[in-house]
Amino acid sequence: MAGSKSDSFSGRQFVLKELERIRSAGLERRIEDVSASDKPGYCVVRGRPVLDFCSNDYLGLSRHPEVIRSLGDTARESGCGAGASRLMSGSRRVHSLLEMATANLKNHQDAMLFGSGYLANTGIIPAICGRKDAVFSDRLNHASIIDGIRLSGARHFRYRHLDLSHLEELLVRERKKYRRALVVTESVFSMDGDIADIPALISLAESCDAMLMVDEAHATGVFGAIGEGVAGRDMAHRVDVITGTYGKALGSYGAYAVMSGELKRLLASTCRTFIYSTALPPPVAAAALTGLEIAVREEGLRKRLLGLASFLRQMLFDTCGLETCGASQIVPVMCGDNRRAVELQQHLFEQGFYARAIRPPTVPEGTARIRLSVTVNHGRDELERLVETVRSWMRSEG
Ligand SMILES: Cc1ncc(COP(=O)(O)O)c(C=O)c1O
CATH class of the missing domain: 3.90.1150.10 (Aspartate Aminotransferase, domain 1)
Known part of the structure; x- marks a missing residue:
C-alpha cells in the first residue's frame, strides 16, 4: 500500500537533511x-x-575486437539474458567453459561464477561463517568484504593494514574462542595499490587453523606469469577461496571464486547470492572468456x-x-x-x-x-x- 501523505513528507525531509549533511561534509557523489x-x-x-x-x-580489453566479436556472436546464437539462475534453467555451456578456464588460470580445482565481485564477496563469507565464527580482515578491505562479514554475523576483527604481526597477535589471542576462523584480504588494494604478502598469509592461516580468502579483483590479468594474480599458481591451491572480477583487467563483467570442488558443491547449495540471482548473460560470459584467453597469452x-x-x-x-x-x-x-x-x-x-x-x-x-x-x-x-x-x-x- 502506498504511504500516507505525512509519511512521504517526513521521508522527503529526511532525504533533504541527509543530502545537506553529505554535501556540507564535502562527501556528495554525483x-x-x-x-x-x-x-x-x-x-x-x-x-x-x-x-x-x-x-x-x-x-584495454573491453574494446578488443576479439572480445567484442565473441560477445556479439554469442548474443546472436543464444540471446542476451540467461533468463534464470544457474540452478534453474540459466546454466549454459559458456558458463562451465569460463569456470574451467578460470580454475586453470589459477591452478585451483574449481571455479564458480557470480553476477559481480560484490555479490561474490557478500555471498561467500556468510556461506562459510556464522555467529559462532570469527573473521580477521585487513582494515582497508573493500566494502563488499566488509558487507559480507556483516551479513555473516561472525565476530569481526580488523587487523592493521598489511600488518601480519597484528594479525598473528589477534589470531593467537582469539582463534580458540571461535568454532571457525577466516582470514580475508585483498591482494592488490583497490584504493592504495599496495600488495599483501600472500605466502606469509598462507603460512599464518595454516598455522592458526584459519581459512583464507583472497580478493584478486585488481590483480587478475595484471600480476603473475599468465595473469593469474598475486597468489601464484604454485600456491593458489593453499588459499581456500580466491575471488576476482571479469569487469576490470579482463574487460567484461561478472566475477568468479576459485576453490576446491567440495567447497563449490557446498556453495551451490548454501550461497545465497549464487542461488537467488540470475546467471551471467551468456554473451558477457563469452566476452569474459575471450578476455581471459587474451590476458593469458599477452x-x-x-x-x-x-x-x-x-x-x-x-x-x-x-x-x-x-x-x-x-x-x-x-x-x-x-x-x-x-x-x-x-x-x-x-x-x-x-x-x-x-x-x-x-x-x-x-x-x-x-x-x-x-x-x-x-x-x-x-x-x-x-x-x-x-x-x-x-x-x-x-x-x-x-
Ligand atoms: C577489491 C574489490 N573487490 C570487489 C569488487 C567488486 O567487484 P565488481 O565490480 O565486479 O562488483 C571491487 C570493485 O570495485 C574491488 O575493488
Whole structure:
C-alpha cells in the first residue's frame, strides 16, 4: 500500500537533511555520463575528450575486437539474458567453459561464477561463517568484504593494514574462542595499490587453523606469469577461496571464486547470492572468456602496464616529492582533506585529465585522495603531463 501523505513528507525531509549533511561534509557523489572516445586512453565527459585515469580496464580489453566479436556472436546464437539462475534453467555451456578456464588460470580445482565481485564477496563469507565464527580482515578491505562479514554475523576483527604481526597477535589471542576462523584480504588494494604478502598469509592461516580468502579483483590479468594474480599458481591451491572480477583487467563483467570442488558443491547449495540471482548473460560470459584467453597469452600487455605504473610513481616522487606505496597499476595521490581532493580533481579535469577524488567512507577519514588508474592505453608523455599538472596545482596551493 502506498504511504500516507505525512509519511512521504517526513521521508522527503529526511532525504533533504541527509543530502545537506553529505554535501556540507564535502562527501556528495554525483553520477556522470561518460562516453567512449575513439582515441585510446580517452573518454568523453561533459562533451570534452579527457584522458581517463578512472577506468579499471587496465589491459584495454573491453574494446578488443576479439572480445567484442565473441560477445556479439554469442548474443546472436543464444540471446542476451540467461533468463534464470544457474540452478534453474540459466546454466549454459559458456558458463562451465569460463569456470574451467578460470580454475586453470589459477591452478585451483574449481571455479564458480557470480553476477559481480560484490555479490561474490557478500555471498561467500556468510556461506562459510556464522555467529559462532570469527573473521580477521585487513582494515582497508573493500566494502563488499566488509558487507559480507556483516551479513555473516561472525565476530569481526580488523587487523592493521598489511600488518601480519597484528594479525598473528589477534589470531593467537582469539582463534580458540571461535568454532571457525577466516582470514580475508585483498591482494592488490583497490584504493592504495599496495600488495599483501600472500605466502606469509598462507603460512599464518595454516598455522592458526584459519581459512583464507583472497580478493584478486585488481590483480587478475595484471600480476603473475599468465595473469593469474598475486597468489601464484604454485600456491593458489593453499588459499581456500580466491575471488576476482571479469569487469576490470579482463574487460567484461561478472566475477568468479576459485576453490576446491567440495567447497563449490557446498556453495551451490548454501550461497545465497549464487542461488537467488540470475546467471551471467551468456554473451558477457563469452566476452569474459575471450578476455581471459587474451590476458593469458599477452604477457607484453602486463609488462607494459606495470612499466608505465612504475614510471608514474617515479615521476610523482621526482617531480612532486610524492611517495606512493606499492608497485601496482593503482597509484594514489594523497590529499588528506576531502575538499583538497575535490579541488585537485577539478584542476585535473580543467587540464584534460579525468581522475576522481576518493573520499570517506571509501577510504579512512583524513585520507582523501585522487586515485590514478594506469592502463596500457596511456603514453609516457601523457603521464609526464599529468604529473606536471599535479605539480602546478601543488605550487598554486603555496
Ligand atoms: C577489491 C574489490 N573487490 C570487489 C569488487 C567488486 O567487484 P565488481 O565490480 O565486479 O562488483 C571491487 C570493485 O570495485 C574491488 O575493488
